[in-house]
Amino acid sequence: MTISADHTAPDTTSPQEAPDTALNEAVKKFGITVEDYMLPARHQIQMVDPDGRLKPEGEQGTQPGHEYPVPGDKELLEAYERLVVGRRVNDQNSALVRQGRMAVYPSSHGQEACQVAAALCLSDGDWMFPTYRDAVAVMTRGVDPVQVMTIFRGDWHGGYDPLEYKVGIQCTPLTTQLLHAVGVAHAAKLRGEDTVVLAMCGDGATSEGDFHEALNFAAVFHLPVIFFVQNNKYAISVPLAHQSVAPSLAHKAVGYGMAGERVDGNDVVALLAVLDRAVKLAREGSGPLLVEANTYRMQAHTNADDDTRYRESAEVAEWRAKDPVNRMRTYLTDRGLLDDDGEARIREHAEAVAAQLREGLSEDVPVDPQELFRHVFERQTPQLKEQSAMLADELARDAAATDSKEAGK
Amino acid sequence: MSPTITTSSEANGNVSAATARAAASAAASAEAAGPQPVTMAKALNTALADAMSVDSSVLVFGEDVGLLGGVFRITDGLTATFGEQRCFDTPLAESGIVGMAVGMAINGMRPVIEMQFDAFAYPAFEQIVSHVAKMHNRTKGMVKLPMVIRIPYGGGIGGVEHHCDSSESYYAHTAGLKVYTPATVADGYRMLREAIDSDDPVVFMEPKKMYWTKDSVDLGELRRLHGSRAEGTTAGLGSGGRASVARPGTDATLIAYGPSVPTALAAAEAAALEGRSLEVIDVRTIVPFDDETVSASVRKTGRAVVIAEAHGFASVSSEIVARVQERCFHYLAAPIRRVTGFDVPYPAPKLEKYYLPGVDRILDAVDDLQWEN
Numbered sequence: 001m002t003i004s005a006d007h008t009a010p011d012t013t014s015p016q017e018a019p020d021t022a023l024n025e026a027v028k029k030f031g032i033t034v035e036d037y038m039l040p041a042r043h044q045i046q047m048v049d050p051d052g053r054l055k056p057e058g059e060q061g062t063q064p065g066h067e068y069p070v071p072g073d074k075e076l077l078e079a080y081e082r083l084v085v086g087r088r089v090n091d092q093n094s095a096l097v098r099q100g101r102m103a104v105y106p107s108s109h110g111q112e113a114c115q116v117a118a119a120l121c122l123s124d125g126d127w128m129f130p131t132y133r134d135a136v137a138v139m140t141r142g143v144d145p146v147q148v149m150t151i152f153r154g155d156w157h158g159g160y161d162p163l164e165y166k167v168g169i170q171c172t173p174l175t176t177q178l179l180h181a182v183g184v185a186h187a188a189k190l191r192g193e194d195t196v197v198l199a200m201c202g203d204g205a206t207s208e209g210d211f212h213e214a215l216n217f218a219a220v221f222h223l224p225v226i227f228f229v230q231n232n233k234y235a236i237s238v239p240l241a242h243q244s245v246a247p248s249l250a251h252k253a254v255g256y257g258m259a260g261e262r263v264d265g266n267d268v269v270a271l272l273a274v275l276d277r278a279v280k281l282a283r284e285g286s287g288p289l290l291v292e293a294n295t296y297r298m299q300a301h302t303n304a305d306d307d308t309r310y311r312e313s314a315e316v317a318e319w320r321a322k323d324p325v326n327r328m329r330t331y332l333t334d335r336g337l338l339d340d341d342g343e344a345r346i347r348e349h350a351e352a353v354a355a356q357l358r359e360g361l362s363e364d365v366p367v368d369p370q371e372l373f374r375h376v377f378e379r380q381t382p383q384l385k386e387q388s389a390m391l392a393d394e395l396a397r398d399a400a401a402t403d404s405k406e407a408g409k
Numbered sequence: 410m411s412p413t414i415t416t417s418s419e420a421n422g423n424v425s426a427a428t429a430r431a432a433a434s435a436a437a438s439a440e441a442a443g444p445q446p447v448t449m450a451k452a453l454n455t456a457l458a459d460a461m462s463v464d465s466s467v468l469v470f471g472e473d474v475g476l477l478g479g480v481f482r483i484t485d486g487l488t489a490t491f492g493e494q495r496c497f498d499t500p501l502a503e504s505g506i507v508g509m510a511v512g513m514a515i516n517g518m519r520p521v522i523e524m525q526f527d528a529f530a531y532p533a534f535e536q537i538v539s540h541v542a543k544m545h546n547r548t549k550g551m552v553k554l555p556m557v558i559r560i561p562y563g564g565g566i567g568g569v570e571h572h573c574d575s576s577e578s579y580y581a582h583t584a585g586l587k588v589y590t591p592a593t594v595a596d597g598y599r600m601l602r603e604a605i606d607s608d609d610p611v612v613f614m615e616p617k618k619m620y621w622t623k624d625s626v627d628l629g630e631l632r633r634l635h636g637s638r639a640e641g642t643t644a645g646l647g648s649g650g651r652a653s654v655a656r657p658g659t660d661a662t663l664i665a666y667g668p669s670v671p672t673a674l675a676a677a678e679a680a681a682l683e684g685r686s687l688e689v690i691d692v693r694t695i696v697p698f699d700d701e702t703v704s705a706s707v708r709k710t711g712r713a714v715v716i717a718e719a720h721g722f723a724s725v726s727s728e729i730v731a732r733v734q735e736r737c738f739h740y741l742a743a744p745i746r747r748v749t750g751f752d753v754p755y756p757a758p759k760l761e762k763y764y765l766p767g768v769d770r771i772l773d774a775v776d777d778l779q780w781e782n
Contacts, residue, residue: 156549157547158547158548162548162551162552163515163551164551169547169548169552173539176504176535176540178508179507179508179509179512179536180509180511180512180515180540182509182512183508183520184512184513184515186513187513187517187518188516190468190494209532210505213500213502213504213505214508216500216502216505217500217509220499374549375545375546375550376546376585377545377585377697378545378550378553378607378609381650381696381697382697382698382700383697383700
């Protein structure tokens with residue numbers, strides 16, 4: 001199978017401006033056809049199996065142009081530490097919701113490998129656009145864990161400075177942030193910066209219109225955006241089969257003229273290998289890429305969801321056996337990169353982060369009612385000033401009433 | 410005015426400073442002759458070009474805005490002058506245009522995007538409501554979103570379905586959006602410059618039936634007076650969020666905005682022949698709304714009619730009535746009347762004359778203001 005000659009032939013009138021030049025460069029590098037470059041490898045890329053054993057190269061799912069080297073030891077050790085911290089954070093946050101310390105927490109328990117790899121593949125100058133389920137990725141990127149949780153604690157819709165960390169505010173509307181990623185990449189490109197932008201979404205989000213618009217815009221404008229789809233198999237209760245009948249979500253890339261790859265989303269080694277290369281290609285100007293990670297949401301959508309209504313416990317158990325944290329521990333231990341002391345040190349670090357979250361989220365942070373009016377526009381409109389004065393008056397009267405009640409006691 | 414181009418632009422070759430200066434000075438010399446008949450389209454086009462000249466972070470994009478210069482030619486010549494990186498066509502996807510603009514604004518640009526026609530913006534509604542309006546708020550002001558969404562709107566051009574909606578109420582109802590709508594050629598220039606200078610997102614509603622309206626305007630003088638945000642010399646010659654008295658009068662106030670302003674002025678002209686002196690207020694910025702100017706006029710005249718093309722139900726016109734009533738109740742000699750489009754989907758071209766508020770309908774409403782008292 002090859003793409004028709006008409007499609008790939010350079011425009012003879014202006015070959016320098018042929019829109020697929022960057023793509024052709026990438027193809028040349030790997031010595032394969034454009035179609036073989038754009039289509040995902042026939043099997044998902046998996047480097048370490050669920051038992052924690054490195055697979056022989058021939059069984060990693062690779063094929064020409066889709067071969068990936070095992071990332072360096074240092075990166076793998078860091079990834080493992082982040083995995084352990086991420087798991088601890090997920091479980092701590094779920095506990096805090098049960099204790100009434102937070103309104104809600106969409107846990108990424110089971111998806112920590114995706115979270116960690118998404119953050120670790122980027123350089124400091126790169127941007128990330130996360131969804132509401134990507135708190136661990138945001139923390140791994142360096143944002144203070146308590147700040148990340150502000151949105152779920154319920155005192156503001158965002159808690160960190162997106163510009164400081166180069167991390168978009170965790171996005172609740174599905175897929176809309178992919179277009180923001182495209183815009184950030186486009187602005188950077190116009191200024192001649194080599195920023196790469198990684199935009200995250202789930203399987204359900206690939207059905208939304210903005211998913212298609214974002215992929216198309218990124219491809220048409222040749223932007224260094226990596227669309228990272230965490231296929232966790234359910235959009236709340238709706239299974240993947242009702243979401244898409246494409247051979248894989250990674251196959252959607254080819255329709256927009258970009259490369260797609262699918263990878264075992266519980267294998268952090270494979271994730272890092274694939275994402276690292278995607279970042280490198282994007283930075284070199286090969287245009288956008290789509291990476292689909294096959295993973296599984298081990299817990300309910302949120303605490304408000306009852307996942308026993310739509311999936312069998314056997315299915316959950318099957319995925320528990322593919323756990324990303326255990327798998328990586330076995331792999332690193334077998335390779336002699338991790339011993340009991342190392343494990344203990346990492347656990348200690350994870351406990352420290354959990355303690356930081358417990359402490360930070362147990363504080364009763366006072367909210368300032370006047371802040372309601374402070375961040376609507378650069379300057380308050382006359383209408384907002386009026387409303388602000390009205391609230392101030394109400395609060396003053398409440399305070400006075402409380403005072404007189406106290407005095408009367 | 411000596412436009413400056415930031416060094417980052419020069420370094421990237423987006424547009425050479427010399428090119429922009431040449432364009433600006435050519436335009437300036439063409440307008441050196443003092444007041445001349447100028448169309449709204451020309452004023453808007455000049456405002457875009459001037460904003461792009463003084464600030465290399467100002468970008469224009471949308472559907473057909475490049476080579477074609479926009480279906481209404483508002484972006485005419487911008488690609489030729491500033492290059493394809495500063496004014497460019499996008500794939501046909503409105504949500505994509507708005508969403509990409511959000512990202513560009515986050516990352517240091519000042520996008521000015523075109524929605525081509527009012528109803529074409531609806532696919533982008535989620536981006537506008539969930540992100541454009543809220544980004545500043547969600548981030549406690551850490552992220553500013555200096556972007557302008559230009560929307561040609563309103564009827565009276567014989568357009569087919571989806572080409573004549575008055576969608577201002579949707580945006581005005583959304584907290585976090587400024588909503589501007591100019592009704593004169595000079596305001597077209599000034600308010601668009603002000604919108605581009607604003608660090609808040611602005612939905613800029615352009616009355617499309619007024620694109621070819623000509624006023625006698627000294628565009629050169631306007632350009633010189635405006636200065637620029639980039640140079641720190643913005644003279645504040647835009648609306649500044651204030652309504653204007655489009656025609657002074659004493660007997661009743663007609664409150665209008667955008668495409669209804671000329672209709673209100675025509676009604677006032679006709680009423681004058683019958684001996685009634687009507688004051689016409691041009692709202693100019695729906696958000697922020699200038700209660701002061703509007704209320705002052707109604708307190709003076711004691712009577713008011715609000716005029717808008719949009720459906721009256723749950724609309725900007727209802728809001729204006731409510732606000733005036735709250736502020737001017739004891740000054741009113743009669744209930745406030747509204748003359749608006751009917752609560753029906755915007756009609757087909759052969760029916761729009763029955764839908765649109767016209768002079769007679771306004772005069773009938775004025776006649777109903779309990780003059781016998």
